[in-house]
Amino acid sequence: MDDLTCAICLDSTTFVDMPCCGATSKSSTVQFCFECIETITQMDAFKVGACPRCRKFVAVESEKIVLRERTGKCNCCMQQHVIVARGRCQKCLLGSNYAFRYQCDKCNRIQRIPHPMWLYQPSPTSYGGATWACHVGQRCEYTHWRILPDDVGRIPANHVPESWGGQEEMFESVRIFRNQQRMREEEGEGGFCVVS
Structure with a gap:
């Protein structure tokens, strides 16, 4: 395990113990550095990120x-969950930032849903297992949904389901974000200001 590097930046050999999945710097062969995990949280408007592993x-x-462990009733899905911010659970908070269009499996109509229904889809083209109320069909009630093909490409790389593949694309988006952040910091330190 002496030759391990962070699974995201592929550079750092200093690892962080993750409080969520129990991956410790002494036992796991998939490791992450503090800077990459911090970057994942900084990419989110509420500074909350998903562990790349669990x-x-x-x-x-x-x-x-x-x-993030405060539990309560989410003001969007109305279920008991861990409340992350704005009275919403982690998934509804994500969905409110990325409210995509979905197709109902009963009436085939389109509805914008403030919940990441794509997370329940085994593939980008199949209907998910979870249900949400259909407000556009006639007496559909709670139905299954699938994200519209035009919206699939708008899903943030770090929130694409593992079953869809593409974990390397997620890691690459974190690398790009970190590099852009480093460049801005270097420009700020070594730059100059012209006063008119």
């Missing part, structure tokens, strides 16, 4: 990776 939501507090 998909539980984590944040950075006082230079530590912590789980």
